[in-house]
Amino acid sequence: MSFKALLATQDDGNFAVNLAQLDDNDLMNGDVTIDVEYSTVNYKDGLALTNRLPIIGRFPLIPGADLAGTVRASSHHGIQPGDRVMVNCWGLGQTHHGGFTQKARVPGEWVIKLPDAFSTRDAMAIGxxxxxxxxxxxxxxxxxxxxxxxxxxxxxxxxxxxxxxxxxxxxxxxxxxxxxxxxxxxxxxxxxxxxxxxxxxxxxxxxxxxxxxxxxxxxxxxxxxxxxxxxxxxxxxxxxxxxxxxxxxxxxxxxxxxxxxxxxxxxIDAVNAPQSVRLEAWSRLARDLDLAKLTSTTQVVGLAEVPDVAQRILKGQVRGRTVVDVNA
The missing domain is CATH 3.40.50.720 (NAD(P)-binding Rossmann-like Domain)
Structure with a gap:
């Protein structure tokens, strides 16, 4: 089944990011397949999407350092179909297909189950x-x-x-x-x-x-x-x-x-932090973050709007957090 994604390409030095229709054969290795619902645009994603810095280490690649959604299939211990999950950093959007997509396949050790306090949208408003x-x-x-x-x-x-x-x-x-x-x-x-x-x-x-x-x-x-x-x-x-x-x-x-x-x-290194540290951080977020304040920091865009947000975030023109509804 095909799915929609933002795909970064570089041919003869010409960098581009465009919407693309991909299928399961385009997914990368991993033991957990996720139906992605939301992603987010971080400053680092802005650098990647504009090629301001060489964040993306291979082409073609789906950018995006974060994703949240529901598990479609899993052979990883402790992760079951139907689980609400998220992935932050690791190799997402750098060496492994990232979050600006409707479907992802990732190693199970990268996956965190969402705290009950958060929806998948909340998780990406945090990101x-x-x-x-x-x-x-x-x-x-x-x-x-x-x-x-x-x-x-x-x-x-x-x-x-x-x-x-x-x-x-x-x-x-x-x-x-x-x-x-x-x-x-x-x-x-x-x-x-x-x-x-x-x-x-x-x-x-x-x-x-x-x-x-x-x-x-x-x-x-x-x-x-x-x-x-x-x-x-x-x-x-x-x-x-x-x-x-x-x-x-x-x-x-x-x-x-x-x-x-x-x-x-x-x-502070967020990319390669051990899973135990990540779990502690997300547990603290579930306890200590006021969701009403989180909502006040957040805007929602669709996949097609992400390249424009990337430009504006680097210019300091984006306030708070930008959530990406990948199905919009």
């Missing part, structure tokens, strides 16, 4: 962005941070990961400072739980190697000078979780925050 935000909060907690320690800064606050990080942190009792380049989104950020909002430009320019203590910890989605300035203003024994490089992959920082203030910089 890799929200799962990464939860991994970041777990890193802050591992470093000893509690709401009593002080404010938590979130950079790239209007984006998907930033929006969900704010919603999670505020519900957990933290006072959140949101850094954004879109000050017109201030009301949106306050509704998610931000107590204070600062212009990203106060962090994005070269700064001092160490500066006045302003926050107990931070979740950084930006990198480069922004991350350096975040570290310089983190309080004694603070923790900064970092996973983004929107501004750049360099870190023009000093060792002073680490030596003089005992600051911890925790790198």
């Amino acid at each position: 890799t962005a929200g799962y990464t935000a939860m991994l970041s909060i777990m890193a802050l907690e591992h470093g000893g941070l509690t709401p009593q320690r002080g404010d938590i800064l979130v950079t790239g606050a209007s984006g998907g990961a930033g929006s969900i990080a704010i919603a999670l942190l505020s519900r957990l009792g933290y006072r959140v400072i949101a850094s954004t380049g879109r000050l017109q989104e201030a009301d949106y950020l306050r509704e998610l739980g931000a107590a204070d909002i600062i212009d990203r430009h106060v962090l994005s320019e070269p700064g001092q190697p160490i500066a006045r203590e302003r926050w107990a910890g931070a979740i950084d989605t930006v990198g480069s000078h922004t991350l350096a300035n975040v570290l310089a203003q983190t309080a004694y024994r603070g923790v900064v979780a970092a996973f983004g490089m929107v501004q750049g992959h360099d870190l023009p920082a000093s060792v002073l925050p680490f030596i003089l203030r005992n600051v911890t910089l925790a790198g």
Whole structure:
């Protein structure tokens, strides 16, 4: 039976992404076949769909780092037809057909059963962005941070990961400072739980190697000078979780925050995190995320609209999360 998918191709150096009709012979190896219902567009997907960075490692390939749906067939222990499941990262959209499709076949060890609290649409409203935000909060907690320690800064606050990080942190009792380049989104950020909002430009320019203590910890989605300035203003024994490089992959920082203030910089990897860590993160999301706030961050598009969303997400023109209804 044929199904619809977005297919990335590269012939003689010419990169293209187009809707295609595929069949089961086009599926890749795996022991779980999924009828996909929803996917999502993350910043990384934007890079892949525009070929801004060589995210896609083989062609032709279906992009998309996330998918959620219902199991059609499985020979993997513990996963049965009819189970509601999702897959985040691993090789999706890089070396293995990803989530911008109506059908997928994947290794069973990549598959997570959905917590009862979430629909398949909810799972993709969270997606890799929200799962990464939860991994970041777990890193802050591992470093000893509690709401009593002080404010938590979130950079790239209007984006998907930033929006969900704010919603999670505020519900957990933290006072959140949101850094954004879109000050017109201030009301949106306050509704998610931000107590204070600062212009990203106060962090994005070269700064001092160490500066006045302003926050107990931070979740950084930006990198480069922004991350350096975040570290310089983190309080004694603070923790900064970092996973983004929107501004750049360099870190023009000093060792002073680490030596003089005992600051911890925790790198967050969502792609290859062990399954046990993923399960803990999704269990925490089911417990700690306000679904009403999640809904307020989300828009829904069809497969044909995904390339346009990819362009806009790289320009910083997409607020919150974009869910893809692959059957629309």
